[in-house]
Amino acid sequence: MLNFLLRRIFTMILTALCLTFIVFYLTNLPPNLEKVAKSEAGSRISDEEVASWLDKNGYAQPVLVRYGEWLGVMPGWTNTADSGEVSGRCIAKGEDPATASRFCGVLQGYWGFSTVFKEDVAGIIGTRLGLTGILMFWVMVLMVPSALIIGVLAGMREGTKLDRSLSTFSIATTATPEYVSGVILIVVFSSSLVGLKWFKGTATSAMDSITFENFFLPVLTIALYGIGYIARMTRASMTEVMTAQYIRTARLKGVSFKNVVMKHALRNALIAPFTVIMLQFPWLLNGVVIVETLFNYKGFGWTLVSAAGNNDIQLLLGCSVVAVVVVLVTQLISDVGYVFLNPRIRIS
Numbered sequence: 001m002l003n004f005l006l007r008r009i010f011t012m013i014l015t016a017l018c019l020t021f022i023v024f025y026l027t028n029l030p031p032n033l034e035k036v037a038k039s040e041a042g043s044r045i046s047d048e049e050v051a052s053w054l055d056k057n058g059y060a061q062p063v064l065v066r067y068g069e070w071l072g073v074m075p076g077w078t079n080t081a082d083s084g085e086v087s088g089r090c091i092a093k094g095e096d097p098a099t100a101s102r103f104c105g106v107l108q109g110y111w112g113f114s115t116v117f118k119e120d121v122a123g124i125i126g127t128r129l130g131l132t133g134i135l136m137f138w139v140m141v142l143m144v145p146s147a148l149i150i151g152v153l154a155g156m157r158e159g160t161k162l163d164r165s166l167s168t169f170s171i172a173t174t175a176t177p178e179y180v181s182g183v184i185l186i187v188v189f190s191s192s193l194v195g196l197k198w199f200k201g202t203a204t205s206a207m208d209s210i211t212f213e214n215f216f217l218p219v220l221t222i223a224l225y226g227i228g229y230i231a232r233m234t235r236a237s238m239t240e241v242m243t244a245q246y247i248r249t250a251r252l253k254g255v256s257f258k259n260v261v262m263k264h265a266l267r268n269a270l271i272a273p274f275t276v277i278m279l280q281f282p283w284l285l286n287g288v289v290i291v292e293t294l295f296n297y298k299g300f301g302w303t304l305v306s307a308a309g310n311n312d313i314q315l316l317l318g319c320s321v322v323a324v325v326v327v328l329v330t331q332l333i334s335d336v337g338y339v340f341l342n343p344r345i346r347i348s
Contacts, residue, residue, distance in 0.1 A: 072105020112314030151234020
């Protein structure tokens, strides 16, 4: 197990470096840097002034050097003006350059400064990630138990009316995008068109105080899509297990149907859905963009869209790091959990 974990962690680190470098390279292409220069120094500056601004702010260095500075494994750039004033990546305004740190990157906790929100990227991501984390928690609380119950009920009664009804519901929810189901829920439950004003059509107030009225619709909108997907995977796994030889043997020995399902079939049937459930975390982190925008809930997805739309390179890079880390960590947890759930993998 130790060797398995070490190999996975090494692969995670290598994958994270490759992905973050690709994102860094794409966000630091010349057209994007030109937009940054014009947004900071003025939209009417000439090409020579753009090049001068980029050179003074460390953007004229090779990509690998700037990636090392951003990562925190290479010393940050410095620039000495004609007046003798020294500025640089690691030198805060008014700070003595002699006492400033040489390394100031992601590894040191400095994620950059947002050109749109005028705040440190780490603070912005921390706040927005916390809001999305609350949303993800309640989505998982609603989605996972509901999906497992639907999948198990459908799988243990394959071919019956119950199975067909639950399978139809699962397919319908999975085939309906969040922006369609979200609009339908808003029209039905929070607008004057139908008259059922049970919930609020916006979740803006939920950022300060969460209530059932202002938070249930976005949670339900996201959960509906995931419920169908997990339920279909659970049903397929449960159907396969229920036709296994050891299940038939248990039934022939006189074991009740309830005990066969609970003690023999259920654990083995949940091995495949476990991996699918773990994959929902990165999907929720990046896939809530539409729902957060639809309900005006300013979480991580909303921040990612804002950073991309406003060419906020540092914030976009910070969001990318978080997304990569979440995907890799959930994959690691999924792999480790799969090993514990499946004895055949442990033996091999």
